[in-house]
Amino acid sequence: MKLQEYRAKTLLLEQGLPVPAYTVVDNAPAARTAAEGYLSAGAGKVVIKAQVLVGGRGKAGGVKLAASADEAAAVAGQILGMDIKGITVRRVLVAPAADIAHEYYLACVLDRGARKVLFMGSAEGGVEIETVAAEKPGAISYIHAHPHLGLLDYQAKLLGFDLGLGGHLRDFVAIAKGLYATMVANDADLVEINPLAIVRTTDAQTGLPVESLQCLDAKITLDDSALVRHPQLEAMRDLDEEDPVDVTAREQGLSFIKLDGTIGCMVNGAGLAMTTMDLISRAGGEAANFLDVGGGAKANKVEAAMRLILADPHVRAILVNIFGGIARGDEIAHGLVEARRAQERHVPMVVRIVGTNADEAARILAAAGDPDIQTVFSLDEAVERAVAAANEASVPAGTIA
Ligand code: GDP
Numbered sequence: 001m002k003l004q005e006y007r008a009k010t011l012l013l014e015q016g017l018p019v020p021a022y023t024v025v026d027n028a029p030a031a032r033t034a035a036e037g038y039l040s041a042g043a044g045k046v047v048i049k050a051q052v053l054v055g056g057r058g059k060a061g062g063v064k065l066a067a068s069a070d071e072a073a074a075v076a077g078q079i080l081g082m083d084i085k086g087i088t089v090r091r092v093l094v095a096p097a098a099d100i101a102h103e104y105y106l107a108c109v110l111d112r113g114a115r116k117v118l119f120m121g122s123a124e125g126g127v128e129i130e131t132v133a134a135e136k137p138g139a140i141s142y143i144h145a146h147p148h149l150g151l152l153d154y155q156a157k158l159l160g161f162d163l164g165l166g167g168h169l170r171d172f173v174a175i176a177k178g179l180y181a182t183m184v185a186n187d188a189d190l191v192e193i194n195p196l197a198i199v200r201t202t203d204a205q206t207g208l209p210v211e212s213l214q215c216l217d218a219k220i221t222l223d224d225s226a227l228v229r230h231p232q233l234e235a236m237r238d239l240d241e242e243d244p245v246d247v248t249a250r251e252q253g254l255s256f257i258k259l260d261g262t263i264g265c266m267v268n269g270a271g272l273a274m275t276t277m278d279l280i281s282r283a284g285g286e287a288a289n290f291l292d293v294g295g296g297a298k299a300n301k302v303e304a305a306m307r308l309i310l311a312d313p314h315v316r317a318i319l320v321n322i323f324g325g326i327a328r329g330d331e332i333a334h335g336l337v338e339a340r341r342a343q344e345r346h347v348p349m350v351v352r353i354v355g356t357n358a359d360e361a362a363r364i365l366a367a368a369g370d371p372d373i374q375t376v377f378s379l380d381e382a383v384e385r386a387v388a389a390a391n392e393a394s395v396p397a398g399t400i401a
C-alpha cells in the first residue's frame with residue numbers, strides 16, 4: 001500500500017526527521033488561509049503540491065510556488081481537479097517554500113534477495129531515480145544495513161561522504177537512521193526522500209544565513225501483509241486511488257491478482273491456485289488471474305469471486321478447482337449456481353470439486369441444469385477442457401487484444 005506524501009511525512013515526523021511544516025487542503029480558499037499563515041510567519045513563498053500516488057508530479061505541473069495568498073489560491077485552484085497520469089487531484093499540500101541549495105536522493109528499500117535493507121543515495125536528487133540509474137548509474141551509492149543491528153553509524157557516514165555531505169554529516173547520519181527506524185516501525189518496504197535538500201534559512205537570533213538538511217518529499221510503501229499489525233496505517237488507505245477490483249477483493253477477503261490470459265481461475269489455497277495455473281500453462285492455455293478464495297469459502301464469497309473474474313473482458317472460460325477441506329463442496333456449488341444466475345455474461349465453466357461434500361456438490365450442479373457448466377473429477381481433464389473451451393469460445397477476431 002502506497003501512502004500519500006502528507007501521510008508519509010507524518011510517519012517521518014514521528015521518528016524525529018526534519019520535515020518542513022505543511023497543511024493539507026481540498027479547496028482554494030483553504031489554501032489561501034494556509035498560505036496567509038506561512039507568509040505572515042516569514043516565508044518568502046509557499047509551495048503547493050498535488051497529493052496523488054504517482055511520481056513526477058513536479059514535471060506534470062502538480063508542484064508550484066506562489067508568492068502571495070492570492071496566487072496560492074489561484075495555483076491551488078489550478079492543481080485541484082487536475083489530471084495527473086490518470087488520477088484526479090483531490091487534495092493539495094501547502095507549505096512554506098524551501099530555498100533549495102542542492103537536492104539529494106535517499107531511500108531505503110527491502111532487498112529480498114539479500115534479506116537486508118538496502119540504502120540508496122545520490123547527489124543527483126530531485127529527478128526520478130530511474131533516470132539517474134539509466135543515465136548515470138555511477139551516481140548512485142548503495143549500502144546494505146546490518147541485518148540485525150540496522151544501519152550503523154559508520155555505514156551512514158560512508159554513504160554521507162559518498163554523496164558529498166561531509167559538512168552535514170551529523171544530520172545526515174541521523175536522517176538515514178531515521179529512515180531505517182521509519183521502515184521498521186511501520187513495516188514499510190520502501191521509504192524514499194527525493195529530494196532530501198540542503199535548504200537555506202536565516203538564523204532567527206543572529207540573522208545569519210544557515211543551511212540544513214530537510215525532507216521535502218516523501219514516498220512510503222507499506223507491506224500489505226503486515227497491515228494487520230497497524231490499524232492506524234490501514235486507516236491511511238486512499239480508496240479513491242485504488243483499482244475497484246482490488247478494493248472488492250480485499251473487502252471479500254479474496255487474494256486476487258489479474259493476469260493477461262483468457263481462463264479465469266477460482267481455487268482455494270494459494271498453492272493449489274499456483275498448481276492450477278501451471279497446469280493451464282502446460283496444457284497450452286493462459287490464466288486470466290490468480291484467485292485464492294481461501295479456506296472455508298461461503299456462497300457469497302464465491303459469488304464475489306465470480307464477479308471479479310467476469311469483470312475481465314478477456315475471460316473466455318472459467319476453471320473452478322476446489323479441494324474441499326474446511327471449505328464445503330456443497331457451499332461452493334450453491335455459490336456457483338447463485339452467481340451464475342446473477343451474471344449477465346455467460347462463459348463456459350469447468351468445475352472440479354473434490355473432498356468434503358463433493359458428491360452433494362455434483363448433485364447441486366447437475367440439478368441446476370446449466371448447459372455452460374461441466375463437472376469433472378480429474379484435475380488434468382478439467383484443465384484440458386477449460387483450455388479447449390477458451391480456445392473454442394467464439395469471439396470475433398480483433399475484439400480482444
Ligand atoms: P515529485 O515531482 O512528485 O517528486 O514532487 P517533489 O515534491 O519532489 O517536487 C518536485 C520538485 O519541485 C523538487 O525536486 C524541487 O525541485 C521542487 N520543489 C519541491 N518543493 C519545493 C520547495 O519548497 N521549494 C522549491 N524552490 N522547490 C521545490
Ligand code: MN
Pocket residue numbers: 126194195217
Ligand atoms: Mn519527489
